[in-house]
Amino acid sequence: MSALKSIAAAASLFGQTPGDPEPAAHVEAGTGPSRRSVLVGGGSLVVGFSLFGNQALAQEGGQNGGGEGTGAAAHPEEKAPALPGSLKTNPQLDSWIRIDADGAITVFTGKAELGQGIKTALSQLAAEELGVEFKAIRLVTASTGVTPNEGYTAGSHSMQDSGTAIMNAAAQVREILIGMAGTKLNLPAEQLKAENAAIVAPDGRKLGYGEIVAGQRFNTQAQPTSKLRDPLNFTIIGQEIPRVDIPGKVTGGVAYVQDLRLPGMVHARVVRPPSYGAQLTAIDTSAVEKLPGVLKIVRDGSFLAVVTAKEFQAVTAMRALQVAAEWQERPSLPNQSTYYKTFRSLPSDYRLILDSHAPTAPAAKTVSATFHRPHQSHGSIGPSCAVAHFTGGKMTVWTHTQGVYPLRKALTELLALPDEQVQCIHTEGSGCYGHNGADDVAADAALIARAFPDKPVRVQWMREDEHGWEPYGSAMITELSGSLDAGGKIVDFQFEVWSNTHNGRPGPAGNLLAAQYLEKPFTPAPPTPIPQPEGGGDRNSIPLYHIPNAKVVEHFVKTMPLRVSAMRGLGAYMNIFSIESFMDEMAVAAGADPVEFRLRHMEDARARDVISKAAEEFGWSSWKASAPGRGRGFAFARYKNLGAYCAIAAEVEVERETGAVRPVRFVAATDSGQVVNPNGIRNQVEGAIVQSSSWTLFEQVTYDNTRISSRTWSTYPILRFPALPDTVEVHIIDRPGLPFLGTGECGQGPTSAALANAVANAVGVRVRDLPLTPNRVKTAIGV
Amino acid sequence: MITLNVNGRDHQVDSDPTTPLLYVLRDELQMNAAKFGCGLGQCGSCTVMVDGQAIFSCVTPITALQGRKIKTVEGLGTIDRPGPMQRAFMEEQAAQCGYCIPGMMMRAQALLETNHNPSEADIRDHMRTNLCRCGTQMRILAAVRRAAGYMREAKGTGQEQGTKS
Ligand code: FES
Ligand code: FES
Numbered sequence: 001m002s003a004l005k006s007i008a009a010a011a012s013l014f015g016q017t018p019g020d021p022e023p024a025a026h027v028e029a030g031t032g033p034s035r036r037s038v039l040v041g042g043g044s045l046v047v048g049f050s051l052f053g054n055q056a057l058a059q060e061g062g063q064n065g066g067g068e069g070t071g072a073a074a075h076p077e078e079k080a081p082a083l084p085g086s087l088k089t090n091p092q093l094d095s096w097i098r099i100d101a102d103g104a105i106t107v108f109t110g111k112a113e114l115g116q117g118i119k120t121a122l123s124q125l126a127a128e129e130l131g132v133e134f135k136a137i138r139l140v141t142a143s144t145g146v147t148p149n150e151g152y153t154a155g156s157h158s159m160q161d162s163g164t165a166i167m168n169a170a171a172q173v174r175e176i177l178i179g180m181a182g183t184k185l186n187l188p189a190e191q192l193k194a195e196n197a198a199i200v201a202p203d204g205r206k207l208g209y210g211e212i213v214a215g216q217r218f219n220t221q222a223q224p225t226s227k228l229r230d231p232l233n234f235t236i237i238g239q240e241i242p243r244v245d246i247p248g249k250v251t252g253g254v255a256y257v258q259d260l261r262l263p264g265m266v267h268a269r270v271v272r273p274p275s276y277g278a279q280l281t282a283i284d285t286s287a288v289e290k291l292p293g294v295l296k297i298v299r300d301g302s303f304l305a306v307v308t309a310k311e312f313q314a315v316t317a318m319r320a321l322q323v324a325a326e327w328q329e330r331p332s333l334p335n336q337s338t339y340y341k342t343f344r345s346l347p348s349d350y351r352l353i354l355d356s357h358a359p360t361a362p363a364a365k366t367v368s369a370t371f372h373r374p375h376q377s378h379g380s381i382g383p384s385c386a387v388a389h390f391t392g393g394k395m396t397v398w399t400h401t402q403g404v405y406p407l408r409k410a411l412t413e414l415l416a417l418p419d420e421q422v423q424c425i426h427t428e429g430s431g432c433y434g435h436n437g438a439d440d441v442a443a444d445a446a447l448i449a450r451a452f453p454d455k456p457v458r459v460q461w462m463r464e465d466e467h468g469w470e471p472y473g474s475a476m477i478t479e480l481s482g483s484l485d486a487g488g489k490i491v492d493f494q495f496e497v498w499s500n501t502h503n504g505r506p507g508p509a510g511n512l513l514a515a516q517y518l519e520k521p522f523t524p525a526p527p528t529p530i531p532q533p534e535g536g537g538d539r540n541s542i543p544l545y546h547i548p549n550a551k552v553v554e555h556f557v558k559t560m561p562l563r564v565s566a567m568r569g570l571g572a573y574m575n576i577f578s579i580e581s582f583m584d585e586m587a588v589a590a591g592a593d594p595v596e597f598r599l600r601h602m603e604d605a606r607a608r609d610v611i612s613k614a615a616e617e618f619g620w621s622s623w624k625a626s627a628p629g630r631g632r633g634f635a636f637a638r639y640k641n642l643g644a645y646c647a648i649a650a651e652v653e654v655e656r657e658t659g660a661v662r663p664v665r666f667v668a669a670t671d672s673g674q675v676v677n678p679n680g681i682r683n684q685v686e687g688a689i690v691q692s693s694s695w696t697l698f699e700q701v702t703y704d705n706t707r708i709s710s711r712t713w714s715t716y717p718i719l720r721f722p723a724l725p726d727t728v729e730v731h732i733i734d735r736p737g738l739p740f741l742g743t744g745e746c747g748q749g750p751t752s753a754a755l756a757n758a759v760a761n762a763v764g765v766r767v768r769d770l771p772l773t774p775n776r777v778k779t780a781i782g783v
Numbered sequence: 784m785i786t787l788n789v790n791g792r793d794h795q796v797d798s799d800p801t802t803p804l805l806y807v808l809r810d811e812l813q814m815n816a817a818k819f820g821c822g823l824g825q826c827g828s829c830t831v832m833v834d835g836q837a838i839f840s841c842v843t844p845i846t847a848l849q850g851r852k853i854k855t856v857e858g859l860g861t862i863d864r865p866g867p868m869q870r871a872f873m874e875e876q877a878a879q880c881g882y883c884i885p886g887m888m889m890r891a892q893a894l895l896e897t898n899h900n901p902s903e904a905d906i907r908d909h910m911r912t913n914l915c916r917c918g919t920q921m922r923i924l925a926a927v928r929r930a931a932g933y934m935r936e937a938k939g940t941g942q943e944q945g946t947k948s
Contacts, residue, residue: 115880115917242876249881250872251865252816252857256882259815267810292799312798312806315822381820381828381916382882430818431880431917463821679876683922687879690918713825713914721910721920728921 067530068154068435068566071507073409076149082224085164086110090148091221096169097126099177103197103210105136107166110150111158112142112402113245115431116744117680118158120243122166124676128236129170129229131194132209142404142426152403152505154434154566155534156643156742159676163740171226181207231674231736238734240679245428257398257427258385262456265387266295267311268448269318271304271325272465273517275707276563278327280304288320297321298451301519305444305459307452315462331705334561340372340477344498348555351529353538358548360491363483367589370479371578372769374700375472375562377716382430383461384437384470388445390453395422399442400429403505407439410506411446414515414522433691435505435565437461437470443512464711469513472701473567474500474560476537478578488590490601492549497575499537500557501527504565513563529556530570534640540572540749543579544638545601562701562708569748572639573692574770576749577756580635581768584757594634594757595620604638606671609733610647611636613669617731618649629654630664631762635753637746644672644746645733648689650754654762659778661759663693663725666751671733673741681743682730688747689728694719696752699771785845789814790858800846805829807845808855816856816885820914827913830886831855837893837912856885859892867933868892868926877926879917887913891927899935903928 068074080091090096090110098106107126113119123137130137140147150161174194181199182189184207192199198206231237249255273280280302288306289297293313298305306321308314334342387398395417401407404424411422424442432438445459461469476499483492509515510522530536538554567573587597595615602608615621615634623632631654636647651664666689672681698717702710710716752770760766765780787794787804789812798807803822808814808831820828822841829841832854860866865873868888878884887910894901894909901909906927915923 115878115882117879242873243878246873246876246878246881247862247865249878250856250869250884250888251860251862252814252855252885253862254815256815256818258818261813310798310806311810312802315806379916380882381826381880381914382818383820428880430882433916460819463823463825683876683879683919686921687918690920691916692918694918712823713821714823718914718916719920720914721907721924724907724920724924 067534067536068152068503069403069406069505069507070503070525070528071406071409073149073406074151074403074505074507076151076405080221083222084168084224084226086148086150086161087165087168087222089150090165093169093172093220093222095148096166097173099173099209099213101210101214103208104138105130105132105209106138106140108140108147109162109166110142110148110405111162112153112404112426113428114153114402115428116158116684117243117677118162119245120241121159121676121680122163123244124236124239124241125163125167126170128234129167130174132197134236134241136197144404144408144422144424149405152406154402156639156744156746158742159740160742163676167228168226169222171228172222175227177209177212180212184212237674237676238678241677243680255428256382257387257400257429258382258460260387260398260427260458262387262389265456265458266307266309266452267314268305268307268445268457268459269314269462270444270459270465270514271306271318271321272469273302273327275329276332278302278329280325281328282326283321283324285321285324288317288324291317291320296452298448300447301521302517303447303514305448307448307457329706332561333703333705335705336703339475343475343557344477346557346559348498348557349529351538351554351556353532353535353554354542354550354552356550360548361485361487361489363491364486365589366481366483367582367585368479368481369582369585369768370477371574371581373476373574373577374770375475375564376567376695376699377467377472377701377710378433378436378470378567379716379718380430380432380436380466383463383466384441385429385458385460386442386445387456387458388442388449389456390446390449393421395446395449397422397424397442397446398427399424399438400427400432401438401442402432402435406505406507407442410439410509410512411443413509414443414512415446415450434473434567435471437466439506440469440513443514447514463713467711467716468708469563471504471563471565473573474502474537474564476571476574478574480578480582482582482586484586484590488592490545490547490586493543493547495541495552495579496555497537497541497553497571498555498557499571500560500564501529502536502564502566502570503528503530504563527558527560529554533642535571537571538575539570539640540575540579540637542641544604544607544641545598546603547601562703568691569639569745572637572745573695573748573752576635576637577696577752577770580637580750580753581756581766584633584760585766598634598636606645607636607638610645610669610671613731613733614647614649614667617669617729618667620649627653629656629762631758631760633754633757633759633761635750635757637749639742639746639749644670644741644743646670646685646746646750648747648750648754650751650758652755652758652762654759654777656763656781656783659774659776659781661697661755661772661774661777662723663755665725665727665729666754667729667731668747669731669733670743670746671735671741672743672746673735673738675732675734676740678732681732684743685730685747686728688745689751690719690724692748692751693725693755696755696770697723697772785849787845787848787853788851789853790855796845798845801844803841804831804843804845804848804853805840808840814855814857818882818885820883820886827890828883828886830889830913832889832893835893835896837890854889856888859888867937868895868930871926871930871933875922875926875929877919877922879919883913883915887915887923891930895927895931895934899931899938901931
């Protein structure tokens with residue numbers, strides 16, 4: 001409920017507490033005085049200490065937030081590289097955990113709840129290591145000046161970055177509490193136990209955490225190692241604790257930024273241009289100014305917006321302005337029917353990702369194939385929304401951005417305000433699945449609030465705005481070739497991928513949509529690739545299989561005819577679709593069973609385990625098509641080659657006459673390291689499977705030479721209930737004590753290839769172009 | 784002035800009669816559950832019930848609703864006393880972001896109020912108007928089945944099912 005708390009706390013500034021069912025929040029979120037001064041003034045205490053543990057969760061992986069975004073705000077400096085997780089960038093224990101004199105425990109995370117359930121999982125970690133009940137933890141999520149800067153909530157990094165930090169910080173805090181209690185009780189630490197928010201002595205004496213810390217203050221850096229609890233003794237980690245946010249969401253509570261109602265709040269809509277780069281040449285606003293409720297029309301260059309008293313008045317006025325506005329459009333888009341050809345010919349940077357050589361038996365067979373992916377849309381169900389309030393020279397923005405600090409950086413540049421005068425408070429929105437319109441609408445709200453100060457301004461995009469202006473997942477092309485020796489082992493593998501950036505996030509103000517349309521426009525930052533090991537367009541372009549000779553190249557295409565940025569999985573979705581489809585093509589060439597063929601080339605024991613588990617639970621070895629048109633497919637990947645392992649077996653049903661594909665069932669096996677909340681992991685993977693099925697079977701952004709034409713759910717259809725599989729099973733392999741690997745994106749890639757492989761198995765033809773529409777499948781079958 | 788009966792209570796509303804119900808619920812009556820998703824009748828996130836039928840509140844002007852019974856998620860129960868549909872969604876943990884969920888609950892409620900024993904195909908077909916982008920549909924289906932069970936039980940024991948409007 002922490003996002004709600006932030007709202008409650010922030011809203012208390014306005015003398016109102018929205019309907020947060022929990023007790024009133026601390027005032028620090030969103031208020032002027034710094035947390036420390038509040039702490040000191042309130043007689044509570046921030047715990048710090050030094051201690052020496054014996055275990056630490058070593059973490060693999062690249063930058064915080066998956067390497068997305070640019071600049072210092074997106075990638076906070078590693079002040080203490082030896083520390084676990086985000087303690088590296090925020091080593092002060094007091095930035096993570098606070099214990100008040102009354103015993104109240106507050107945990108801070110720089111990550112945001114995006115519907116992935118991190119509020120619950122992070123609280124579980126803190127409660128377990130602190131030795132308190134789950135309910136005792138109050139979690140505050142991403143808010144500038146209040147929580148640590150953990151860059152973006154992206155790249156399946158939350159558990160790895162923030163979870164690891166909180167777990168270790170909590171363990172260290174628990175040990176310092178024991179030490180302090182020992183001093184008070186005059187007993188050695190070894191004789192004391194942390195239990196139910198108190199330190200207990202063998203003689204039964206007990207000191208509550210609040211009592212222990214009262215009146216003192218520490219200010220200490222975390223240590224590299226922590227005395228973590230033995231996973232065998234976990235009572236909260238690994239439990240299916242129900243999500244803390246669901247009760248409010250199913251009973252009409254204030255749950256989203258869309259639900260925020262601040263005193264005096266007004267509404268606004270932006271009149272977006274009809275196409276990329278269109279200039280507002282003329283507009284007569286006089287009639288619209290007279291419409292009911294219209295308070296102000298804001299114009300700055302080609303940025304046009306209207307502020308009204310009530311929400312529907314804003315919609316009505318926006319429509320009237322759309323009619324009144326004259327735009328100069330230019331045909332800036334390529335011909336969609338020849339897009340891939342155009343895309344390949346655009347200037348690109350040649351990036352050699354891998355070039356490995358080893359002696360092998362001679363090649364006996366060579367297979368090659370080319371795959372295509374169109375632009376695809378995040379398509380959040382709730383259009384992006386933000387509330388901004390500009391008063392006394394200070395801008396406060398309630399936003400569902402994935403990165404409050406990077407967004408603040410961008411807004412300070414956009415508004416020419418210093419850091420201290422801009423606060424971004426994360427407040428949940430509709431699921432985003434990457435960089436959708438969240439940052440852009442925050443910029444809209446901030447620009448409008450500056451022009452209409454002293455009242456909170458709520459802006460929500462229309463459906464057409466979200467579909468037409470969000471930064472899409474880049475179109476991609478992959479070209480593969482592989483050689484097998486006489487025994488059916490891969491001896492050589494060549495992979496080339498053409499992709500735009502997957503990283504158009506702010507940082508720079510120019511990456512905010514509205515900034516590009518102002519009288520004095522900001523220019524978007526030039527695209528930069530996300531380096532390996534995580535990668536962007538090249539994410540998961542290196543197969544995890546053992547292949548003696550391999551070459552992987554990314555053609556990083558800098559020209560972006562369509563606006564693009566990070567979408568769940570980045571390049572991994574398409575690269576895994578390609579590689580795992582191609583593994584099946586090679587298996588066919590080798591005359592091998594697809595699962596056996598994968599195992600033949602896999603040395604990583606955990607990868608072998610998920611592959612075997614998924615195959616077994618699916619009943620792979622005994623499977624027979626129960627009806628004509630049925631097929632089965634398999635796929636595997638380790639996300640980013642360093643995150644969660646995921647193997648998926650799919651059964652589909654293809655209607656030969658129409659080419660329509662319906663998934664019948666999915667069976668997945670995953671290994672995300674230490675499991676914190678199994679239900680949360682299953683929820684994420686089930687969601688990934690259904691969402692990726694939708695991408696894979698239905699989705700592509702469409703456009704003519706000037707305008708995006710897929711602006712609604714009728715022109716950008718996605719999966720509906722009747723297209724669902726009968727069942728989706730997710731089997732989790734728990735790895736007690738091993739690092740968190742993150743789960744959010746691991747299912748996107750394997751689902752796509754499992755589907756394509758099942759279609760190939762069902763009808764004997766392979767479709768290599770996404771999405772696998774009935775038309776494509778039908779054409780491939782030749783009916 | 785238009786009188787709207789929402790969850791059993793009358794509200795005098797002075798919005799323009801062409802205003803879609805969704806905006807009146809959210810903006811005038813300060814209710815959160817029904818959500819703006821598309822404004823076009825394509826996604827179902829604004830779904831509420833009118834006289835027992837699920838409707839898209841984003842495209843239904845209030846002028847059409849005088850004298851009719853409107854029911855929203857707020858009328859199904861409260862956080863402390865959730866109704867069967869709400870309990871079922873909590874127990875199945877049937878939400879990721881949850882934005883689509885109130886619309887899903889009302890769509891399903893309309894089905895279950897007339898048919899306590901829908902087939903899987905009935906449910907899937909009935910729910911086709913509603914989109915979920917997080918891919919929570921398998922859990923939503925499980926929650927609807929569970930809610931149907933609760934409603935059958937309640938009927939069997941002669942108890943009320945949820946808050947009647
Ligand atoms: S918001 Fe009403 S159907 Fe989408
Ligand atoms: S749970 Fe997010 S849209 Fe359905």
